[in-house]
Amino acid sequence: MVCPGGGHRAPRHGSLGTHHDQLRIPLKAITFQDVEHLAYEDAADPKIVLVTDVIVRVTHAGICGSDLHPYFGREVGLDVGTVMGHELVGEIVEVGSEVRDFRVGARVVAPFTTSCGSCFHCSSGLTARCEHGQLFGWVEDGRGLQGVQAEYARVPLADGTLVTVPESLDDAVALLAGDILSTSTYGADLAGVGPGDLVVVVGCGPVGLLAIRAAFERGAREVVAVDRVPTRLATAELFGATPANFETGDPLETVHERSQGRGADAAIEAVGSPEATRLAADLLRLGGSLAALGVHSEAHLALSPGEIYDRNLTYSGGRCPVRHYLPASLLLAQRDAELIETLISHRLPLSQGVAAYRMFAERHEGCTKVVLLPG
Known part of the structure; x- marks a missing residue:
């Protein structure tokens, strides 16, 4: 089945083997409502918009310290209903017609920004400032890119953004490579x-x-x-x-x-x-x-x-150019997986995401890194 934008839609997990277009299962996500007010609610189902997009079934989504900036109102402008989050590991379920490097079923990790891989900044290693890139989880005045604390997420510029997760690496550890390991x-x-x-x-x-x-x-x-x-x-x-x-x-x-x-x-x-x-x-x-x-x-x-x-x-x-660092970070994650995994204090279902934010924001005893599990 060819979808709008030239993508090829494959069956999504959880849809009993039917096409997602035919069985309109509501997408659940953690969304921004107001300062210190999030919601676990239905959100718009992500679709292929451009031929370089992919759709990812999110298996792991992290809560990052920088997510607390809009949460506490330190950064303003986020539209009500914006899907939160920018740390993503998952499985590709749909591929735009001009995506060259990825196929349905690939396990992938994304940086917190998209990148084309070929502009001046990407070519110089400053992928976080890609001329065509966007930050996951920031929509202002109707413009921007929805976040990834959801069951599915749209990833633009897939070839220049995503990296395949090594088979031997746990998804949760790969998630840390996609942001905080690279940033450090x-x-x-x-x-x-x-x-x-x-x-x-x-x-x-x-x-x-x-x-x-x-x-x-x-x-x-x-x-x-x-x-x-x-x-x-x-x-x-x-x-x-x-x-x-x-x-x-x-x-x-x-x-x-x-x-x-x-x-x-x-x-x-x-x-x-x-x-x-x-x-x-x-x-x-x-x-x-x-x-x-x-x-x-x-x-x-x-x-x-x-x-x-x-x-x-x-x-x-400055903002870390994660995509530039990510291949090396995944190698480090494989080598030091046991140590890195100790940072994950909580693995919670997406449905508990609002409470998880509150716990993380209030710095509850023993809360270091929270990973949300949409599946």
């Missing part, structure tokens, strides 16, 4: 971490914990992990870091003890707040480098151009 590696690269460096990681959520691993991968001699949540610091210690609680102690003292009073060579900020940026900068030596991985929505930096000049600091940030 990017952070270590931005910070210029090298052999023998003393590195500080501020924020021990999933990205920060994986940034510890990335720093050691690049030869760091020691990583100081800074947070205030004891359970997160305990996990950071399991990842090999030296914990420093900024509420009960002085991270600067910890860093100075390990650097002859100079400060850290590099810092990775994985929170997305001015306070975290300020703390990371304070822990750097003269000539140190700071990589901001957290999503920042404030208008001004927490450190001034004058301070950057006076201390010879390097400040870097």
Whole structure:
């Protein structure tokens, strides 16, 4: 059966072997309604719009810390009814007529942005800024791309966006490669971490914990992990870091003890707040480098151009070009699957997604990474 846009529709799982067009099963999704108000409800069934699209049956969808920005109203403009989420692993069930690299039945992982693979930015490795790309889960004034916390999702520019999941890799671990594992590696690269460096990681959520691993991968001699949540610091210690609680102690003292009073060579900020940026900068030596991985929505930096000049600091940030990193991230995920999987604290059905957001937003004890299971 040829569908609009030139795609070939295959039977979807859960439809008793019939074509989805013939059996209109309502699509369930987690949707944005208002600040701190989501819904588990019926949503529009994704369809092939362009011949380079695919439709994916979502098996695993993650809740990311950046999803909390619209949830809490730190980022505004999201249309009511927008499907949330940008972390996706699933099975292709429908393929546009000009998709070359994928077939129905392929297990795939997607970055949080789509990318064409051939524009100037994609060709230079900056796939997250593709001239034709979109961010999953952001629809404003009727324009944009629906998210993936749903039973099915449309993926535009499939050939330049998706990567096949290795057969031996668990879907949930592959999901982390599609965002936070790649982002943490990017952070270590931005910070210029090298052999023998003393590195500080501020924020021990999933990205920060994986940034510890990335720093050691690049030869760091020691990583100081800074947070205030004891359970997160305990996990950071399991990842090999030296914990420093900024509420009960002085991270600067910890860093100075390990650097002859100079400060850290590099810092990775994985929170997305001015306070975290300020703390990371304070822990750097003269000539140190700071990589901001957290999503920042404030208008001004927490450190001034004058301070950057006076201390010879390097400040870097930006959206991770996940598609560029993803093939290598999947290899790392295969090698370190057991360690990476420890970050997943909850695997919940999609129907519990609203409660899962609340739990994640309130930082319930032991809640690190939540994976939603639509199937």
